[in-house]
Amino acid sequence: MGLATLHRVRRPSLADEVAAQIRQAIVSGEFEPGEPLAEPVLAARLGVSRGPVREALIALERDGLVQFAPSGRTRVREFDERDFEEIISLRSALEALAARLACRHWTEELAAALAANIDQQERAKTLGELSRLDIDLHEAIVRASGHGRLIAAWLVMRPQLEMCLTHTFELQLKLHHEPRNMAVAAHRDLLRDLASEDEETAARSAADHIDAWRKWHVDRPPQRRRSSSARTPPTGTGSKP
Numbered sequence: 001m002g003l004a005t006l007h008r009v010r011r012p013s014l015a016d017e018v019a020a021q022i023r024q025a026i027v028s029g030e031f032e033p034g035e036p037l038a039e040p041v042l043a044a045r046l047g048v049s050r051g052p053v054r055e056a057l058i059a060l061e062r063d064g065l066v067q068f069a070p071s072g073r074t075r076v077r078e079f080d081e082r083d084f085e086e087i088i089s090l091r092s093a094l095e096a097l098a099a100r101l102a103c104r105h106w107t108e109e110l111a112a113a114l115a116a117n118i119d120q121q122e123r124a125k126t127l128g129e130l131s132r133l134d135i136d137l138h139e140a141i142v143r144a145s146g147h148g149r150l151i152a153a154w155l156v157m158r159p160q161l162e163m164c165l166t167h168t169f170e171l172q173l174k175l176h177h178e179p180r181n182m183a184v185a186a187h188r189d190l191l192r193d194l195a196s197e198d199e200e201t202a203a204r205s206a207a208d209h210i211d212a213w214r215k216w217h218v219d220r221p222p223q224r225r226r227s228s229s230a231r232t233p234p235t236g237t238g239s240k241p
Contacts, residue, residue: 015055017045022056025066026076027162027171033078036068049136063159072179079164084217087157087164094154095138099190099206100199101145109146111195117185124180127173129166134183141194141206168216186212 022042025031033123037057046053057074060066067077079087102110115139124130135158142154169179186209194203 013052014048014138015059016054017054018048018052019059021046023060023063023065023159026060026229027131027159027166028126029163029166030128031076033076033167034238035076037074037076039074040219065159065163079160079167079217081217084164084213087160088210088213088217091157091161092207094150095142096158096207097209098142098145098150098154099194099202101147101150102141102194103147103197103199103202105144106194106197111191112139114140114187114191114194118184118191121180121187122184127166127169127179130180130183131162131169134165134187135162137187146230164213164217168213183207 022031031037039053039057043050043053057066057068063067065077066074068074076126114137115135117140121130121133121137124133139154139158142151145151169183172179172182182211190205190209194202196202
């Protein structure tokens with residue numbers, strides 16, 4: 001057996017831990033789009049040297065969450081209308097297929113898990129928590145498809161999806177909508193259609209659910225600057241997105 005190309009497996013590194021913390025700060029909206037990510041500042045804040053921070057930023061660039069300028073400076077990535085269109089169109093296609101396949105593997109346990117997630121969304125205290133629960137629900141549906149390559153493709157997108165979703169919720173709040181109630185209502189409709197186990201209905205519902213993002217980013221004028229106070233979802237009754 002040829003083993004010359006094999007190497008000792010490395011445990012999770014300090015750079016991985018640093019990347020996880022910075023990734024969470026970005027997708028939750030703590031670090032805003034366009035915000036500088038200076039290595040010395042991050043290193044001091046995290047209590048590490050600059051080496052792991054530099055490795056982490058390179059990994060986050062691969063995730064599509066940060067950008068390196070020609071000068072070498074790093075910023076949180078800013079998504080434009082083309083970015084949103086690409087994300088929405090690809091996610092819509094993937095999740096429509098996932099919903100169709102999930103119907104073939106539908107169980108009472110999956111239905112109960114999704115319903116419990118939606119109940120947690122209703123109690124979410126921050127937009128970051130709401131976006132994490134939202135994406136967790138969609139990941140559960142994608143995994144229920146049992147389609148390995150579909151799951152892998154979707155997971156590559158997940159950090160960008162969560163980042164976009166947090167900023168969508170903040171935009172909705174800034175425009176006097178109620179993101180928590182909108183998300184809960186939309187997900188209950190999606191769960192109902194999945195539970196019907198009708199593949200066409202479920203696929204169409206999943207695609208429509210994702211396509212609804214367009215009216216917040218692709219179809220509206222460029223006025224997406226957020227208020228720093230837009231962090232906590234209000235209570236009350238809202239409409240679907």
